[in-house]
Every structure is written in C-alpha cells, then in structure tokens.
Amino acid sequence: xxxxxxxxxxxxxxxxxxxxxxxxxxxxxxxxxxxxxxxxxxxxxxxxxxxxxxxxxxxxxxxxxxxxxxxxxxxxxxxxxxxxxxxxxxxxxxxxxxxxxxxxxxxxxxxxxxxxxxxxxxxxxx
Amino acid sequence: xxxxxxxxxxxxxxxxxxxxxxxxxxxxxxxxxxxxxxxxxxxxxxxxxxxxxxxxxxxxxxxxxxxxxxxxxxxxxxxxxxxxxxxxxxxxxxxxxxxxxxxxxxxxxxxxxxxxxxxxxxxxxxxxxxxxxxxxxxxxxxxxxxxxxxxxxxxxxxxxxxxxxxxxxxxxxxxxxxxxxxxxxxxxxxxxxxxxxxxxx
Numbered sequence: 001x002x003x004x005x006x007x008x009x010x011x012x013x014x015x016x017x018x019x020x021x022x023x024x025x026x027x028x029x030x031x032x033x034x035x036x037x038x039x040x041x042x043x044x045x046x047x048x049x050x051x052x053x054x055x056x057x058x059x060x061x062x063x064x065x066x067x068x069x070x071x072x073x074x075x076x077x078x079x080x081x082x083x084x085x086x087x088x089x090x091x092x093x094x095x096x097x098x099x100x101x102x103x104x105x106x107x108x109x110x111x112x113x114x115x116x117x118x119x120x121x122x123x124x125x126x
Numbered sequence: 127x128x129x130x131x132x133x134x135x136x137x138x139x140x141x142x143x144x145x146x147x148x149x150x151x152x153x154x155x156x157x158x159x160x161x162x163x164x165x166x167x168x169x170x171x172x173x174x175x176x177x178x179x180x181x182x183x184x185x186x187x188x189x190x191x192x193x194x195x196x197x198x199x200x201x202x203x204x205x206x207x208x209x210x211x212x213x214x215x216x217x218x219x220x221x222x223x224x225x226x227x228x229x230x231x232x233x234x235x236x237x238x239x240x241x242x243x244x245x246x247x248x249x250x251x252x253x254x255x256x257x258x259x260x261x262x263x264x265x266x267x268x269x270x271x272x273x274x275x276x277x278x279x280x281x282x283x284x285x286x287x288x289x290x291x292x293x294x295x296x297x298x299x300x301x302x303x304x305x306x307x308x309x310x311x312x313x314x315x316x317x318x319x320x321x322x323x324x325x326x327x
Contacts, residue, residue, distance in 0.1 A: 040164065041171040057172070058193035061164060062201035069209045077163070086171070087164045 021053065027106060028053055029067060030091065030099035037090035039078075040064070064089060072098050135185035139169045142189045149199025153206050161202050165192065221245070237314050244307025248300045250276075255296035265292045 032038065032046050040060060047053040067073045072095035079085045091099065143162050150158045169188050176184035192198055207222065221241055254276055258264045267274045269284025278284055288295055 039171075040168050041175070056193065057168065057191045058198045058201075061161070061168070062198075062205055065161070065202060066205045069205065083174075084167055084170050085163075086167050087160075 024106070025053075025055065025063065026067065027099070027102045029063065030072065030095060030102060033073070033089060033091050033095070034099060037088040039086040039088050043089070067095070071095075135173060138185040138189055139166065139173075142169065142192070142195055145195035146199045149196045150202060152203050157206060165198075168192070237311070240314075241307060241311055244303055244310065248304035248307065251296045251300035251303060255293045255300065258293050258296070265289070266295075 028047055028051060029043065032043055032050070038046060043064075044055055044057065044060060047055055064073065064075075068075055068089070071092060073089045074092050075087050075089045077085050078088050143166055146165055147158065147162055150161060153161070169185075169192070172188035172191060173184045176187050181187055254264055261277065263277055265276075265278070265286035266288045267278040267284045267286055271284070274284075278286075286292075
C-alpha cells in the first residue's frame with residue numbers, strides 16, 4: 001500500500017482513497033519540511049503523528065529523491081554524536097514557493113468540495 | 127543483546143542492501159552509494175525504534191518494512207533515468223527512458239511510439255540520402271497516384287521533383303525529425319511532466 005490512513009467510509013476497495021492520498025503526498029512532504037530539516041524516519045513519524053498519514057517506508061525514499069531532483073529539496077549527511085549518520089532534507093526557496101502554491105490550490109479545492117458536501121449532507125436529512 | 131544476535135541483525139541488513147544494490151546497477155557509483163547509505167541508515171533507525179518498543183525480531187521487521195528490495199531499487203532507477211533523459215541529447219538514453227515510461231500506462235506508450243516514429247523517420251531520411259548516389263530512382267516522386275519519398279516502382283508512372291537536391295533535403299528532414307524528437311522526449315521525460323512519473327503502489 002502506498003499510503004494508508006484511517007478508513008472513514010464505504011470505499012470498499014480503497015482505490016479512491018489511495019488515489020487521493022497519492023495525489024496529496026507531495027504536498028504533505030513539502031508541508032512536513034516547512035518548519036525545518038528532518039531525516040527519513042522523522043518525516044514518516046511526523047506525517048503519522050500530525051496528519052494520520054502512514055506512508056510505506058519503501059515509497060518514501062524514491063519520492064524524496066524525485067523531489068530533490070526537481071529542486072524542491074536539498075539534503076546533507078549529518079554525523080550523529082552517538083549512532084550513525086543520517087541524511088537530512090530541507091526545503092529550497094523553490095520548494096517553499098511550491099508548498100505555498102500547492103497549499104493555495106488545495107485550500108481552494110477543499111473549500112469547493114466542502115460546499116458541495118454541505119449540500120450532500122443537507123440532502124441526507126431530507 | 128548478544129554478539130550473535132548483533133551479527134545476525136547486521137547480516138540481515140547487509141543482505142537486504144546487497145539485493146537493493148543489485149537492482150541499482152544502472153546508476154552511477156556515487157548515486158548508488160548515497161541511496162544504499164540512506165537505506166542502511168533508515169534500517170538502523172528502524173531497528174533501534176523497534177527494539178525500544180520491545181519487538182522480538184527488530185531487524186527482520188525493519189527489513190520487511192521496506193518491501194521487496196528489487197522493487198525498491200527499480201523505483202530509484204526509474205527516477206534517475208527519467209532525470210537523466212530530461213537532460214540528455216543521446217537517443218539511446220531517451221529511448222531507454224521512453225521504454226520504461228511506456229510501461230507506466232497508455233500515455234507513456236504514446237510517448238514511446240512518438241520516440242520510435244521520430245527516430246525511425248530520421249534514420250529513414252538519412253538512409254535515403256546515403257543511397258541516392260547509388261540508386262538514381264530514389265527521389266520525391268509524384269504522379270496521379272500520389273506522392274512517394276523514396277523508391278518508386280517501375281510499374282507506375284510519375285516524375286521526380288528534387289533531382290540532386292534530394293540529398294540535402296533528406297539530410298535536413300533527418301535532422302528535423304531527430305532534433306524534434308529529442309526535444310519532445312526531453313520535455314516529456316522532465317520531472318514536471320507528472321504523468322510520466324512511475325508511481326508504484
């Protein structure tokens with residue numbers, strides 16, 4: 001599974017939810033790095049804790065590589081005082097701009113869908 | 127934790143990394159080493175995390191969490207080849223990326239067909255230009271049956287339009303096909319072309 005989160009509906013095969021999560025993963029990664037640099041496992045745990053998103057471990061690293069190739073992330077190896085070195089990621093200026101643009105698009109989209117869902121909810125009461 | 131358990135854990139991690147490395151052979155050494163170092167670092171983090179949670183077999187669970195090593199490697203290779211193709215002018219690199227992209231769906235297949243037709247056309251025009259001195263019947267033929275760029279059958283009538291200009295015209299068309307196809311493939315394999323990103327569930 002690409003990404004999982006708490007199931008809330010009757011989407012029995014989970015296809016729609018999977019597509020939704022897949023499409024929003026780039027934004028989630030940009031957002032999770034907004035406040036500072038993190039390494040792989042920290043990113044996974046932060047996504048899980050803050051957004052309830054469980055990203056498959058094997059999926060994360062190729063995506064980080066792609067976003068870095070796109071110029072949205074930078075990375076560096078940091079030697080830990082105790083333990084092993086870790087590769088930290090952070091947003092480039094282009095990544096910050098991309099996060100802002102995507103957040104704006106997401107909010108507009110979300111507001112539009114919420115307006116539609118309000119009608120669906122009202123209809124259910126009838 | 128005993129020394130034997132530690133050795134077993136290390137062996138599990140090294141075996142997983144070796145299998146990922148097998149799938150990364152298409153990449154440059156520095157790129158491959160960086161990926162393996164990051165996966166190794168992740169596995170050590172996961173083992174520590176699982177051990178702190180009291181997991182009975184932390185290394186086994188950590189390795190299982192990353193899934194199939196060959197599949198993991200193929201995702202890295204797909205990303206790297208796509209980036210390389212978007213910056214390359216070499217037809218074989220662009221075609222290889224195109225072939226990989228073709229496996230990702232209908233639109234990817236269309237891209238690959240464009241690549242094959244583009245480079246195929248370029249080669250055909252070039253071959254026509256090379257053969258013209260040896261085959262006088264090579265040319266741009268027109269008749270009441272239509273138009274042919276190449277060899278006309280003796281069985282049908284028609285006349286040739288270009289004469290010796292056939293060679294430079296063929297070379298120009300070959301260049302136009304090859305460069306147009308290269309630019310198109312670079313554009314389509316660029317990371318911004320999200321449809322071409324191979325995302326494996």
